[in-house]
Amino acid sequence: MGEKRFRATQLFRWIHQRGAQDFAAMSDLAKSLREKLAGKAEIRPLPIVTEQISTDGTVKWLFDVGAGNAVETVFIPEDDRGTLCVSSQAGCAVGCRFCSTGHQGFSRNLTTGEILAQLWMAEHKLRARLGLKPGERAITNVVMMGMGEPLQNYNALVPALRVMLDDHAYGLSRRRVTVSTSGVVPMMDRLREDCPVALAVSLHAPIDALRDDLVPLNRKYPIAELMQACLRYLEAAPRDFITFEYCMLDGVNDTEDHARALLALVNGRGPNRVPCKLNLIPFNPFPASGLLRSPREQVMRFAKILQDGGLVTTVRKTRGDDIDAACGQLAGEVQDRTRASERMKRLPVPIVPLGSPLR
Numbered sequence: 001m002g003e004k005r006f007r008a009t010q011l012f013r014w015i016h017q018r019g020a021q022d023f024a025a026m027s028d029l030a031k032s033l034r035e036k037l038a039g040k041a042e043i044r045p046l047p048i049v050t051e052q053i054s055t056d057g058t059v060k061w062l063f064d065v066g067a068g069n070a071v072e073t074v075f076i077p078e079d080d081r082g083t084l085c086v087s088s089q090a091g092c093a094v095g096c097r098f099c100s101t102g103h104q105g106f107s108r109n110l111t112t113g114e115i116l117a118q119l120w121m122a123e124h125k126l127r128a129r130l131g132l133k134p135g136e137r138a139i140t141n142v143v144m145m146g147m148g149e150p151l152q153n154y155n156a157l158v159p160a161l162r163v164m165l166d167d168h169a170y171g172l173s174r175r176r177v178t179v180s181t182s183g184v185v186p187m188m189d190r191l192r193e194d195c196p197v198a199l200a201v202s203l204h205a206p207i208d209a210l211r212d213d214l215v216p217l218n219r220k221y222p223i224a225e226l227m228q229a230c231l232r233y234l235e236a237a238p239r240d241f242i243t244f245e246y247c248m249l250d251g252v253n254d255t256e257d258h259a260r261a262l263l264a265l266v267n268g269r270g271p272n273r274v275p276c277k278l279n280l281i282p283f284n285p286f287p288a289s290g291l292l293r294s295p296r297e298q299v300m301r302f303a304k305i306l307q308d309g310g311l312v313t314t315v316r317k318t319r320g321d322d323i324d325a326a327c328g329q330l331a332g333e334v335q336d337r338t339r340a341s342e343r344m345k346r347l348p349v350p351i352v353p354l355g356s357p358l359r
């Protein structure tokens with residue numbers, strides 16, 4: 001628009017830091033510029049369909065993104081941080097077996113504005129509710145772990161990440177912004193170049209035969225390729241480890257043999273060793289999945305094998321259970337264009353015996 005650069009900084013601060021919704025309120029911008037902006041652009045929050053607050057303080061919003069689609073965003077408060085779980089797509093085309101979003105199919109990518117609008121809305125609503133003073137932040141961490149595979153919406157994702165990191169907007173450190181991927185290998189390489197932030201990888205199985213069933217993207221980018229991509233990513237990553245997510249499914253991927261296979265995979269000797277932390281996620285069952293949560297004792301046995309093998313292993317606390325806000329439960333509303341739910345109904349529950357492909 002031919003304006004000075006500092007005008008962009010002012011605009012950024014008004015919108016993202018002060019939560020302004022109207023150009024007319026931006027008192028340090030010239031009146032002529034405010035009018036010009038109002039003629040060219042709009043600041044439009046996403047309409048809230050529902051807001052649910054769990055007994056543990058977790059908040060879940062359902063945002064209307066038009067044409068019958070709605071996406072979910074979850075705020076998880078902890079003693080030392082506030083984490084926002086943000087969606088990147090209306091639905092998801094990857095179709096992981098244990099994921100409620102995957103069962104709903106895919107409608108469309110969110111725009112950069114729609115990704116950021118989730119953060120904008122949550123930050124300013126929470127600040128008002130918690131009575132925070134100017135400069136105090138409700139949200140200290142963002143995880144791109146809501147609905148969708150963020151790396152399949154790369155062009156909208158990266159500008160959104162840059163705004164999250166920008167000191168004139170949300171000023172989050174790269175270490176506190178995490179992209180979670182099911183393993184879109186070429187885009188992991190691009191993210192490393194374009195905007196390296198913390199990385200979480202949804203692993204869920206230590207061998208290809210099982211991961212092919214649980215995370216269908218594995219057929220395109222099998223585990224060995226994924227591990228190499230993780231190692232390349234670490235060359236530029238703000239943290240010196242990858243977080244591997246592992247959803248514990250009763251009788252499917254949770255045996256002691258699976259734990260040992262997982263250990264061998266990530267803890268191997270030599271150049272293939274991937275510095276990592278393991279995050280075990282108790283499965284949150286939903287009827288269409290046909291899968292069950294591993295018993296607590298099994299999860300602890302599994303964790304102990306990994307810990308004894310030298311891997312930093314945590315078991316994720318289930319949060320927001322009473323409002324279906326826990327991991328893998330985000331469903332929103334999706335006008336499926338992929339017939340995923342019909343396809344998935346026909347799939348048997350995979351139980352791949354650990355045997356020759358592994359050892």
Ligand code: SF4
Pocket residue numbers: 092093094095096099100101102103146147148149181182202
């Ligand atoms: S786990 Fe992630 S990648 Fe897999 S279907 Fe769900 S949203 Fe998509």
